[in-house]
Amino acid sequence: MAETTAHAVAHHAPPQGPIRKYVFSTDHKVIGIQYLTLAILSAFIGMALSWAMRIHLAWPNASIPLLAWLSPNGAPNGVMTPEYYLSLMTMHGTIMAFFVLTTAPFAGFGNFALPIQVGAADMAFPRLNMASFWTTFLGFLLAAATFAIPDGPPISGWTAYAPLSAVGSAAGPGQGWGQTLWVLAVACFCVASLLGALNFIVTTLDLRTKGMTLSRLPLSTWAWFIDAWVSLLAFAVLLPCGLLLALDRLGGTSFFIPGGSVFNDKVLPHSGGSPLLFQHLFWFFGHPEVYIIILPAFGIVAHIFPTFIRKPLVGGWKVITFAEIAVGTLSFIVWGHHMFVSGMSPYMAMVFSVPTLFITIPSVIAVLIWVFSLYGANIRFDTPMLYCLGFLSLFITGGIGGFFLAQPSTDSYLHATSFVVGHFHFTMGLSAVFATFAGFYYWFPKMFGRMMNETLGKIHFWLSFVGVYCVFMTMHMTGFAGAVRRYSAFVDDFMVPLIPIQKFMTVAAVVLGAAQFIFLFNAIWSRFKGPKAPDNPWEATTLEWDTTSPPPFDNFGGRQLTVYHGPMEYDGDKSVMQTSPEPSIAGT
Amino acid sequence: MVGKVFAVVVVLVTLVTAYSVITHVWWMPVDISVHGPKIDHQIEETILVAGLLFIAGQVVLATFVFLYGGAKNKPKQIPGGAKPLVLFAFILVGTEVLALSFIGSKAWGAVYFEAPDPASMKIDVQAGQFAYYFRYPGPDGTFGKLHPELINEGNQNYFGLDTDNDADAKDDIVTAELAIPVNKPILLTLHSKDVGHSFYVRELRVQQDFVPGLNLPIHFTATQTGRFEIVCTQLCGLGHYNMKAYLSVLSQADFDEWLKKQAAMQ
Amino acid sequence: MKSQHRVAAVAVPVLLLAVVLLCTVPDVAAAAGQIVGTVKLDGTAPHQKPIDMSKDPSCAQTRSGPASMESVVVDAKGGLANVVVYISQGLSGNEPALSQQVMLEQKGCQYVPHVVAVNPGQHMTVVNDDKTSHNIHPDPKPGGGNNAWNKSQLVGGPPIDVSWASEEVAIPVKCNVHPWMRAFIVVVKGPYGVSNDSGSFKLDGVPPGTYTVTAWHETYGTQTQKVTVAADKPATADFTFKAK
């Protein structure tokens, strides 16, 4: 055993040289920041794509200059063709769902904060950790590469329903090499997520410092821990789903392609496959995926809340955590609500509808905990807290839409309308993004040792908050009018009258997007010019605030840490560090 | 200060939203099917239930932020702690949810659990990139067999009918527009020749996917004459946005007239 | 000053060369003969079903009168249109590709013309005159040297310029947005002609000699005959297809 410890210490010695320090680093803090950088890059790419799409929807003949350069084939003179619209839509979904929403709040902040919060020097398997980031990055490159090939990215949406995604270029441009690259990209992302989840679970269970019992874990750590389990099981199903799709595309198998499929008057040499099998496999991952995205958001908000309301959450760590566990568990038995109108047995629809409705109960509990924790609080409105409050409002709104889509009868009218688009942008999209912003403003001082600018932060918040409602609440409304999603132009008689409101959405979306550049500027400027940050700027109590900003390579400079309290020792302006032996003031 | 602004903004947003939903600024088109009112009623029901939660949630959030923003007094917890909140969630939301699923299942059952009227008129619908085609069985009342290898759209053989050798297929009437007699139960069989598509008619409150390899039945009865749009709601490729057909609900007489004309054009 | 000399030194021979080339081209044309003829259909053409375009109302805006299938188009006197006549044997094989642009229009949700002939490497332009967007989807035989492609053309979108690498009779073209749309692209070497509505066609610039001439029709297949072309007067080659 002696030699293993020695060995472990040896490969934990601070690395030398910029490459080992900042590029191929095994330091969880660096890896976390790498993940966040990738997520921000992806977010701006995805945002640019959404701008292009929105402009095209409102002004179909508008020429978008950069587009002509990006793809002279897909957008002659900068006016995008229908297939290129779908390509952009597919990549918007893929990049946002995988490389932003799954990456930032979980892999990004999780990597940076989880080991410090449990008092560990690093993740359980640092080299595995590095591998998972670079596998994610490889996936990102593969996805980005689809823009470079002549046919452009796939046009089958981020859900890549078979057989559209399975039969190759017969189904349309982008379905050849584009779709193949896409499948490989997703496969890489699966592997990376599995390795990451494994690392998170082991770290949380085995690397907690003395006194950091499970009941004293910070709530963010709890959420990441639960989330790791969900992604461990979900991505382990997306991977085979992708492999089978790849086999259908490259190996000539017929898992998802039925017999007698006719493209261009030619019958394909396939038989016996089932498109529904694909949908089942995909949504078995796909629905937990939205909780993989939102659970870390829960955790970040639950973690930041007590610091800025200066009191523990109602019900302590237990209620909120058990709510998260319930959400995570239920998320595995509700996937069928994506398939109400897809030819699944109507009785199954009822079976899936009930748990879907019941999953609102733990969600409502979480929301009630946050809202009623505000009662009798001393709320401090620093930017992180503003974003938490924004998250609450968005999440409540988004959750409400769920009631309509969870019932087959109402879903049969609203399914595939812009109501759905509005709904998921509120619940998993922007709720998670707001939580990510909260986390970013909150941990930035710890990451870079400098404070971000409060004024810019607040301007960024107000524009984003109002912008989100203008864009996505309006989508709920057009959804009631039956506006169909994933249309690259509105040619149907009943859609044409909706074009003015589409124009409003587009303008709002452009403003919303522009506001994000304030954030970008704030982040970059503060990184180098911001005022020096103290070790504990928010007067928080968890371990990451119990070390220097930024923390040393081994997080605590070799200090022996012992934890005496839970994470929510707040009482007004007083607060007690988890590591301080003083008596508890909030009884956690 | 910030807290008060936040509270005001949240309340404003809530009011605007509530207003536009209640006054139906953008709303569902008139309902022309027999089962439709059940679905509409369910949507109204849900708006009531969910709407109350929405307003309550946002307003309580706004109030607390308004009251306790920047307060300096010693923090206190809500009396009773978490128990009442959890109970509230379980009892109130639980009952709402149960109510919705039970009433909802009635509406759903009315569409999908009831067997189609045996007297209903059978029409075969085929979706393909990027158009719908409809097939009426013709005088003999039976559909001809489908031969995918015979599909030749340039020669107008969309279904792959073997009209030379198949007597049943000879009198099948293939149309690009779905015409149905009003107040007559209709039974559609949906099948796709290539990828997934969907059959969505807002006015009928009907949406059903086409799944390649499956023949999916959907039945309804239209109660008003008129011309409505059938649009595709399942992403099917570059022409998805342009994949549509017209549904014309005609009086029985007009329908017979129309069918005769179509038969002549075969 | 010096630089101008250099320019001149380059320009003069280039100009001379150009002049020489220009003179030689018409020579060839002058020496070349012609093949003319008509294509007839013996028997009654199959019923050409009318096309229901109600799917896309904007199709009607750019067309006059109803549309029908074009698999067999004959006039009152039995003249068969849309037949491609080309030289299948007897050419030197190194004729340069014709330079003029061939046009394929999308008009009233049908292709005009229904059958296009081009040389390998000859440029053809696809334009959209309709108030709706189309996708052009040529589907050549795999491995035949021509690549399949599939591209949308928006209302008022820029023309698409294409050329085909190797000979192929015939490449079917379709529009998936309007599935009834169908055209054929015939890629052949040397002179070619396409029969018009009265069934008559003309092959220009055929050097004197004896050739095997092939006529191809989408429904009735091919026919061939030997033709001897003299420089002075046009040779005739008539074809008659039997209706099935």
Add this chain to the structure above:
Amino acid sequence: MNQSELAVVGAHGTVMEASPFGIEKKKLGMWIFIISDACTFGSFLFAYGYMRVGAPVWGAPFELSSIVNGIVMTAVLLSSSLTMLTAVRAAQTGAKASANRWLGATMLLGAIFAALHLREWIKLIGEGWRLFSNPTGGATQFGACFFSITGLHLTHVVTGVIALAFIARGYNQGRYDESHVETAGLYWHFVDLVWMFVFPLMYLMNAK
């Protein structure tokens, strides 16, 4: 040194909170991997079941000889689990030499299993089975399911053999200790367990 001690001494020699299951991190990591890998195999088998139930005619390929071959493979893999077990025991009692011998035996059996399996593959391919075709005229999915699922399992076996080779080498040179051997054993037993599902589902259920 035993598990609980392992658990409380972290990479830095700092005092740690005991792991709730007293499982040392490498081993816990392997357990987690096994859970997710089980889901992956599960989905493949689910797809196989879905395909098979949906197919009107299936067309089973295996004569007795193949079944016998399968049984032999099963026996080989099972006994390899046994040798692995002995290797771990030996390693835990510090009997390096015998641990190495048993590891060698395990690798050998793994290799034999792979060889037998490849023979089966070659036989099927010779009979005209492909990912996309079925010489008996039944559903084409048998080839697809058989080659993909057993292929996945075979990859696991081969990876396992290679991993064992590395572990054994490191163990010899003292870079690795008995805990590494034990973790590798965990993986090996899992691969064996998966075969216990694959064999009846892919072989026995497809006997003529």
